[in-house]
Amino acid sequence: MIEALVLSLAVTAYGVPGTGTITIDERGRFVRRFDAGPASEGEGWDGRNAWRSDATGMPRVQGDPAERAEILGWSHALRNALEAGKTHALVTSSQDSVDITFAGARRSLGVLVPRTITARSAGNGTWTVTVIAARRVADSPALFALPRPPRDASLSGTITTVPLTLRGNEATVTARINGVPLSVYTDTGGQNVVTESAARRIGLHVVGGGSVAGGGGTATIRYAWANSVRAGNAVMTHQPFIVLPDSAMPGTAAGIIGYELFARFAARFDARAGTLSLARTPAAFGPAVQTVPFGFVDRQPEVMGSLDGVPGAISLDTGSTFTGQVTASFVAQHQLVRMLHARVTAIGQGVGGRYPLYLVRAHSLTLGTVTVDDPLLALLTRPGVWNAGGPIINLGFAMLRRWIFVLDYPNRTIQLRPGGDPSGNLIRDRSGLQIALRGASVDVVSVLAGTPAAEAGITEGLHLRYLNGRRLNKADLAWAQTQLHGQAGTPVTLRFTNGVQRTIVLRRYL
Numbered sequence: 001m002i003e004a005l006v007l008s009l010a011v012t013a014y015g016v017p018g019t020g021t022i023t024i025d026e027r028g029r030f031v032r033r034f035d036a037g038p039a040s041e042g043e044g045w046d047g048r049n050a051w052r053s054d055a056t057g058m059p060r061v062q063g064d065p066a067e068r069a070e071i072l073g074w075s076h077a078l079r080n081a082l083e084a085g086k087t088h089a090l091v092t093s094s095q096d097s098v099d100i101t102f103a104g105a106r107r108s109l110g111v112l113v114p115r116t117i118t119a120r121s122a123g124n125g126t127w128t129v130t131v132i133a134a135r136r137v138a139d140s141p142a143l144f145a146l147p148r149p150p151r152d153a154s155l156s157g158t159i160t161t162v163p164l165t166l167r168g169n170e171a172t173v174t175a176r177i178n179g180v181p182l183s184v185y186t187d188t189g190g191q192n193v194v195t196e197s198a199a200r201r202i203g204l205h206v207v208g209g210g211s212v213a214g215g216g217g218t219a220t221i222r223y224a225w226a227n228s229v230r231a232g233n234a235v236m237t238h239q240p241f242i243v244l245p246d247s248a249m250p251g252t253a254a255g256i257i258g259y260e261l262f263a264r265f266a267a268r269f270d271a272r273a274g275t276l277s278l279a280r281t282p283a284a285f286g287p288a289v290q291t292v293p294f295g296f297v298d299r300q301p302e303v304m305g306s307l308d309g310v311p312g313a314i315s316l317d318t319g320s321t322f323t324g325q326v327t328a329s330f331v332a333q334h335q336l337v338r339m340l341h342a343r344v345t346a347i348g349q350g351v352g353g354r355y356p357l358y359l360v361r362a363h364s365l366t367l368g369t370v371t372v373d374d375p376l377l378a379l380l381t382r383p384g385v386w387n388a389g390g391p392i393i394n395l396g397f398a399m400l401r402r403w404i405f406v407l408d409y410p411n412r413t414i415q416l417r418p419g420g421d422p423s424g425n426l427i428r429d430r431s432g433l434q435i436a437l438r439g440a441s442v443d444v445v446s447v448l449a450g451t452p453a454a455e456a457g458i459t460e461g462l463h464l465r466y467l468n469g470r471r472l473n474k475a476d477l478a479w480a481q482t483q484l485h486g487q488a489g490t491p492v493t494l495r496f497t498n499g500v501q502r503t504i505v506l507r508r509y510l
Helices: 065-084 196-202 328-333 474-484
Strands: 003-013 016-025 030-035 041-045 050-053 059-061 088-092 097-103 106-108 111-113 116-121 125-138 153-155 159-163 165-167 170-177 180-187 193-195 207-214 217-231 234-244 255-258 266-270 275-279 291-293 295-297 300-307 310-317 324-326 344-350 353-361 364-367 370-373 376-380 393-396 404-408 413-417 433-438 441-447 463-467 491-496 501-505
Touching: 003 030, 016 065, 030 065, 041 065, 050 065, 059 295, 065 088, 065 097, 065 111, 065 295, 125 207, 159 170, 170 255, 180 193, 180 196, 193 196, 196 234, 328 376, 433 474, 441 474, 463 474
Parallel strands: 180 255, 193 234, 310 393, 324 376
Antiparallel strands: 003 016, 003 125, 016 030, 030 041, 041 050, 050 059, 088 097, 097 116, 106 111, 116 125, 153 234, 159 275, 165 170, 170 180, 170 217, 193 255, 207 217, 217 234, 266 275, 266 404, 291 413, 295 300, 300 310, 300 364, 324 393, 344 353, 353 376, 364 370, 404 413, 433 441, 441 463, 463 491, 491 501
């Protein structure tokens, strides 16, 4: 009889105590399950699929090769420890690297059973387990199978539609978490998140301590359970949440809903109408149109496509306000700063802080069989959340909104239907100057390098008082923005509260 080895564990997962098991067989099939409250998680390799599950048990098959390799790397590392007494291993994915230590091995059941296993993740924090028992069981595919999806969601009616609030390319909805209404980002790959101040308003019991990686670096986090999450008539119960410091949450929203919601409901985004609709299946939205298959890179959808004819994976990220961010490893490999004559620089902001990037126009971008000509993209030059081997582009809401798009996570497809709003892809500004209200004043919030504003010496933080001789107040913001979006060759005179006056000539810089 072929047997599998089961290790029973006492777990401390990112500061949350619990229990768990690790199971492995001679074929290399592997599963790790932690029961540690809202920090619970699982992953495994069933001989065909590499999968992960969250604290609710919701499974997701990993389609990204680097994510699959990380899970298989765990199996290899554990076998090397059990059979050869290896005490150290390093496994990497497209988003993370994990340093694993096996300590205190003792021979039992014909293998070297470690007393403790510690995993230090660059992006997610540390977990430690103590092996409290080892046993042999009859091998079976059921030991390594994906968990069954939880029955923790309901929908009243066939479709529910909620307003999608757009501030530029920032998309938010109002969700009721434990009955408390909060403005939250809709993020295709994001976990449930609330800020610390929102968690206090809701009355969440917060535990543990880990970290999360974002475009701007790594932020510290804690964990909590929410009794309910409601968007329109769609309801999820007993949901895990990451609790993020207020300072680490970009923008003005109080949190994020995304992967957990879309794993349970088909979702239809319509930026032109300003709506997000949820249904039990995508069939509720009518016949499928322009369907593109995707896999998961952790929680985020990833389609196959190409940039200027170079093939690669493209992640779909409604939580990003950019049209698309080309990952630093791909930029370096193909010398895109030089090839695309990049000179206009900007600052992006995400979880963890701010980061530099170039803005460019590429020649073409394909998603499955759908092609976008002359796409506006951001080139990342500093390594961030994506490592080599992951997506070549992280495609944001500014690009996805050009379609009415339908997400179907259970069947791993996105439909790119006509009728969307392409305005998010456009750069109407001709100055390189971005202005916004701060209190009652019109302020310079960013200046793009390589643009007329930057060349005139205008800097972030200045208070704009006059534009073309007109004294500005908070009611004049839209008018002022229109002047900066004027025809190329038009002179615009700006006077600031510090007495500095500059005249710039508008031009198309991208």
